[in-house]
Amino acid sequence: METLFLEDLGITSKESAIYLVLLKSGKSLAGAISQKSGIHRRTVYDALERLIEKGLVTYIIEDNKKYFLPTDPNRLVNFLKEKEQNIQSILPTLSALYASKEEKEKAEVYRGKAAMMSLLDQHIQDKKTIHILASMSGATNVLKYYWPGYSKAKAKAGVVTKVIYVDKMRSKIPNVNKLTKVRYLPKGYDSDLTIVTWGNKVALQLWHPDNPLAVLIRSERAAKGFMFLFNLMWGIAKE
Numbered sequence: 583m584e585t586l587f588l589e590d591l592g593i594t595s596k597e598s599a600i601y602l603v604l605l606k607s608g609k610s611l612a613g614a615i616s617q618k619s620g621i622h623r624r625t626v627y628d629a630l631e632r633l634i635e636k637g638l639v640t641y642i643i644e645d646n647k648k649y650f651l652p653t654d655p656n657r658l659v660n661f662l663k664e665k666e667q668n669i670q671s672i673l674p675t676l677s678a679l680y681a682s683k684e685e686k687e688k689a690e691v692y693r694g695k696a697a698m699m700s701l702l703d704q705h706i707q708d709k710k711t712i713h714i715l716a717s718m719s720g721a722t723n724v725l726k727y728y729w730p731g732y733s734k735a736k737a738k739a740g741v742v743t744k745v746i747y748v749d750k751m752r753s754k755i756p757n758v759n760k761l762t763k764v765r766y767l768p769k770g771y772d773s774d775l776t777i778v779t780w781g782n783k784v785a786l787q788l789w790h791p792d793n794p795l796a797v798l799i800r801s802e803r804a805a806k807g808f809m810f811l812f813n814l815m816w817g818i819a820k821e
Contacts, residue, residue, distance in 0.1 A: 593633075593636070594632075596619075596625060596629045597633055599619045599620075600621065600626060600630065600639075601633060603619045604651065605655070608651065609651050610649065611647060612626050612630065615630075630650055637660070638652065638658070639651065687804070688799075688800050688801075689799050689800075690800075693794075693795050695724065695725060695794060698724070698787075699725060699728050701785060701796055702725075702728075704783070705736060705741060705780060706741065708781050709739050709740065709741055710780040710781040711743070711780060712741060712779075712780045713744050713778065713779045713780065713808075714744070714745040715746050715776065715777045715811075716745055716776050717773055717774050717776045721787075721794075723789065723791070724794050737761055740761065741761065742761050742763075744762075744763045744765075745763070745765075746767060746816060746819050747765075747766050765816060765819030767820075774788060775787070776789060777808060779808045779809060782805045783800055783805065784798070784801070784804045785798045
């Protein structure tokens with residue numbers, strides 16, 4: 583379990599195994615680390631050098647022998663912060679490359695809860711008014727643990743949301759904040775599909791509890807076409 587966690591931080595499986603050996607054994611020679619970890623001695627040396635560079639291992643010389651020691655595990659927190667800082671430093675360049683792509687229209691598929699959360703995160707990043715034709719089975723049921731944080735972040739970002747539900751959902755919709763406007767359509771307008779648009783994006787979403795799915799279309803024409811439909815339905819819907 584500990585090894586898997588360390589690997590999530592970007593530390594290789596061999597580096598993780600060696601670091602855990604040192605945490606358990608304390609000051610050790612490379613040969614002893616090799617025996618306890620089951621990793622070849624040459625590989626142990628290479629991994630120790632990388633761990634030293636990451637600040638997770640240090641060494642001392644005693645009786646002309648090189649002993650390796652682990653640093654305080656709290657160093658892992660600093661290690662993670664340094665990785666974040668490195669990402670932040672190159673993010674403007676990466677974002678500029680992404681924005682400079684020539685593709686004007688494209689579609690992307692999002693499958694699974696984690697992917698759907700990343701899709702909803704775009705609402706907060708883009709800070710555009712969100713227009714939703716909602717299905718009966720929505721994101722609040724499938725992503726019930728993610729949803730409260732998402733709602734708070736969206737409100738903090740000042741994102742306005744306009745939602746159209748069918749009338750029988752009226753009693754099931756929780757109190758909404760002043761940035762959210764809700765209207766209702768008659769029962770005959772039920773659908774399993776949720777359609778969302780913001781800016782130049784349109785997302786077609788199916789909120790199956792085990793395997794939610796969305797197709798995101800990045801297209802000014804598609805967004806304008808959906809907004810024509812949404813405004814038509816908004817005019818019919820009742821508060």
